[in-house]
Amino acid sequence: MSPLTLKSLLNKRSDFTAWLQSWQEMQGNALAVEDQHHQLIFGEAVAGQSESFPVNLNDEILGWVKGGPQARLIAQLMSLQLQKEAEKKKLGAEVLSLYQELNVIYNFSEKLSQTIEPEVIAKLTLEQAIHSIPSHSGVVVLWNEETKQLHIPARSGLPLFNEEKLRSQPGLLLKIGLGGQSEIVNEFDVLKDSGILEAPVQSLIYAAMKAKHRIMGAIILAGMEAEQYSAAHLKLLVTLALQSSTAIESAMLYEKNIREVREREEAILRIHEVTKKFVPSEFIRALGKDSLTDVMLGDQVGKNVTVLFTDIRDFTTLSEKMTPEENFRFVSAFNARLGPVIRAHRGFINQYLGDSIMALFPDAPEDALEASIEMQEAIQDFNLERSREGLQAIKAGIGLHTGPLIMGITGDEYRLDAATISDTVNTAARIESLTKYYRSPLLLSGDALLQIQQAERYHIRHLGKVQLKGKYNVLNIVECINGYPAEELQLKLRTLDYFNEAMSAYLNRDFGLAAEGFQQVLRLDPEDHAAKYFINIANKYQHQGVPDNWSGAEAMMHK
Amino acid sequence: MAQKILIVDDEAHIRMLIEQTLEELEDEGVEFITADNGEKALHLIQSEKPNLVFLDVMMPKMNGMEVCHKVKRELGLEGVFIILLTAKGQEFDRQKGQEVGADVYMTKPFDPEMILEKARQVLALS
Numbered sequence: 098m099s100p101l102t103l104k105s106l107l108n109k110r111s112d113f114t115a116w117l118q119s120w121q122e123m124q125g126n127a128l129a130v131e132d133q134h135h136q137l138i139f140g141e142a143v144a145g146q147s148e149s150f151p152v153n154l155n156d157e158i159l160g161w162v163k164g165g166p167q168a169r170l171i172a173q174l175m176s177l178q179l180q181k182e183a184e185k186k187k188l189g190a191e192v193l194s195l196y197q198e199l200n201v202i203y204n205f206s207e208k209l210s211q212t213i214e215p216e217v218i219a220k221l222t223l224e225q226a227i228h229s230i231p232s233h234s235g236v237v238v239l240w241n242e243e244t245k246q247l248h249i250p251a252r253s254g255l256p257l258f259n260e261e262k263l264r265s266q267p268g269l270l271l272k273i274g275l276g277g278q279s280e281i282v283n284e285f286d287v288l289k290d291s292g293i294l295e296a297p298v299q300s301l302i303y304a305a306m307k308a309k310h311r312i313m314g315a316i317i318l319a320g321m322e323a324e325q326y327s328a329a330h331l332k333l334l335v336t337l338a339l340q341s342s343t344a345i346e347s348a349m350l351y352e353k354n355i356r357e358v359r360e361r362e363e364a365i366l367r368i369h370e371v372t373k374k375f376v377p378s379e380f381i382r383a384l385g386k387d388s389l390t391d392v393m394l395g396d397q398v399g400k401n402v403t404v405l406f407t408d409i410r411d412f413t414t415l416s417e418k419m420t421p422e423e424n425f426r427f428v429s430a431f432n433a434r435l436g437p438v439i440r441a442h443r444g445f446i447n448q449y450l451g452d453s454i455m456a457l458f459p460d461a462p463e464d465a466l467e468a469s470i471e472m473q474e475a476i477q478d479f480n481l482e483r484s485r486e487g488l489q490a491i492k493a494g495i496g497l498h499t500g501p502l503i504m505g506i507t508g509d510e511y512r513l514d515a516a517t518i519s520d521t522v523n524t525a526a527r528i529e530s531l532t533k534y535y536r537s538p539l540l541l542s543g544d545a546l547l548q549i550q551q552a553e554r555y556h557i558r559h560l561g562k563v564q565l566k567g568k569y570n571v572l573n574i575v576e577c578i579n580g581y582p583a584e585e586l587q588l589k590l591r592t593l594d595y596f597n598e599a600m601s602a603y604l605n606r607d608f609g610l611a612a613e614g615f616q617q618v619l620r621l622d623p624e625d626h627a628a629k630y631f632i633n634i635a636n637k638y639q640h641q642g643v644p645d646n647w648s649g650a651e652a653m654m655h656k
Numbered sequence: 657m658a659q660k661i662l663i664v665d666d667e668a669h670i671r672m673l674i675e676q677t678l679e680e681l682e683d684e685g686v687e688f689i690t691a692d693n694g695e696k697a698l699h700l701i702q703s704e705k706p707n708l709v710f711l712d713v714m715m716p717k718m719n720g721m722e723v724c725h726k727v728k729r730e731l732g733l734e735g736v737f738i739i740l741l742t743a744k745g746q747e748f749d750r751q752k753g754q755e756v757g758a759d760v761y762m763t764k765p766f767d768p769e770m771i772l773e774k775a776r777q778v779l780a781l782s
Contacts, residue, residue, distance in 0.1 A: 105682065105683075186679075189672055189673075189676035189679075190676060192669060192676065193673055193676040193677060193768065196765065196768070197768055199765055200765045200766070200768070204767075
């Protein structure tokens with residue numbers, strides 16, 4: 098605040114100056130005003146015997162009025178006017194300082210509103226406090242109610258606080274009165290003695306941070322000069338602390354909410370991941386839905402698919418030797434090997450039925466065939482491991498059939514299930530059970546074979562025709578031998594042409610030629626059960642004959 | 657001739673605050689004039705030709721925008737530097753401010769240091 102001078106009073110285009118001029122003109126009296134250095138600042142120099150009257154402001158002479166007797170009154174009037182101006186100025190300065198404080202708080206609120214991180218809020222608060230309340234050092238301490246620990250999210254200035262000692266002796270803060278109040282601390286030797294405050298600290302001020310009557314922490318500022326802090330500083334610090342504690346409280350609440358929402362989302366995601374395993378996502382997608390939650394009772398879709406059935410041979414005998422737990426582990430280990438193979442060939446497992454698997458291949462039948470061949474290899478690997486553990490080798494049959502299929506959601510209001518309803522599924526299951534008769538590990542229907550592109554890539558043996566139980570139509574059955582272990586495969590390849598020619602003869606009712614052909618196969622490959630099977634039938638028909646309407650199909654009465 | 661600053665605001669404490677903020681310029685010979693409404697402001701701008709005007713936007717009778725438009729666009733007093741003052745949070749149409757020819761606009765509560773700096777810059781005082 099610049100000092101008030103007589104010159105500035107008269108310089109002002111004030112009513113007073115105007116009045117003085119009119120007064121002088123009216124009176125016609127010579128009047129002069131001089132400043133404290135006797136420099137003329139108003140009127141004209143007055144000759145000789147005139148008197149000088151001082152103009153005072155708070156006992157300080159700021160100038161003189163020279164002239165006749167009236168000059169005394171003018172001097173008194175000017176003193177009064179100066180007094181008034183000085184008061185106005187003082188008031189103005191105070192209002193401005195309040196306004197500056199308001200501006201600080203306003204800007205601070207604006208900054209706070211832009212962040213939701215408690216740490217950032219603490220840092221901003223300290224930064225603002227040190228800017229507005231000149232200090233050598235400062236910290237923000239927060240008390241964590243859950244961990245019962247003091248946390249120091251912000252620090253600034255010189256290292257006058259020993260944070261480690263502060264954290265390890267939070268009780269000492271209470272000793273200097275750091276409770277709910279805020280104050281300028283005069284006695285803080287205990288903090289110096291305990292090493293929390295460094296020796297050069299001469300002044301200390303703090304404001305408590307409170308939320309809902311709970312003390313959450315404090316802003317503490319330290320200065321190296323004596324009596325560095327005033328009541329005005331304390332008032333400002335309290336305001337800043339109040340604002341920041343509200344902001345930190347909201348930020349922590351926000352963080353907590355976000356954390357909870359995230360946890361809930363993760364839980365839902367985990368449920369989703371698990372349900373996906375129970376109902377294949379391919380199944381849901383086939384129904385034109387994105388998620389299991391969108392699926393409704395009665396949803397359905399029709400598709401041409403290849404159905405794969407696989408089943409462990411002689412599982413009953415095998416399982417008799419195991420405890421239920423061992424049984425479960427065994428089936429799980431088996432399934433764990435085959436699942437990935439099925440998925441790798443764009444298939445998905447529709448159902449596990451004890452020791453058997455039902456899988457669907459919605460794209461192409463060769464996917465299913467490739468998967469089947471690879472599954473046989475996987476089983477061979479599995480057996481290799483089992484033999485190392487002294488366990489018996491297992492065998493599995495695989496049956497494939499291609500045809501229309503309806504996938505849908507069936508059940509009732511309380512219990513839903515993904516279901517496939519189709520004759521194709523039954524047929525595939527029946528074909529799989531035929532593997533027992535021929536002891537062939539991989540059988541497929543003629544319908545499936547017909548829809549396989551570039552079928553010449555595979556080695557196919559024709560196994561005649563069957564009429565399945567309860568069916569009118571006759572089904573061609575073929576065997577794919579690609580999946581046999583190398584040695585067996587060599588034998589099967591060597592006998593392939595004999596076998597297929599014998600089968601042609603058989604279907605042409607030339608049972609003698611057929612029996613001869615199958616015999617030839619057996620001579621090279623005595624373990625070929627399919628050949629044995631057909632020799633028996635051919636021999637029977639050769640002696641008994643067949644009806645005129647014989648279709649070449651064997652009626653399969655068992656499942 | 658002395659440089660003049662005109663402070664126009666209908667709120668007395670704002671006029672006082674600006675005057676108090678710029679107080680030190682008085683020692684450098686700058687004269688302050690104040691007005692509490694747009695009409696008075698327009699008169700004073702014509703008669704006193706101030707170098708700088710702090711002009712509040714929201715005022716009764718004639719608002720700051722109208723005053724600014726009259727001065728800059730109708731009276732052609734291009735030499736008068738006009739700083740429009742708007743309250744924070746109050747919608748300020750930048751484009752409209754430009755259309756009426758305002759040189760700068762500032763928001764209230766203003767930063768005293770910024771106001772002083774700007775005034776020194778406009779009056780070419782160091």
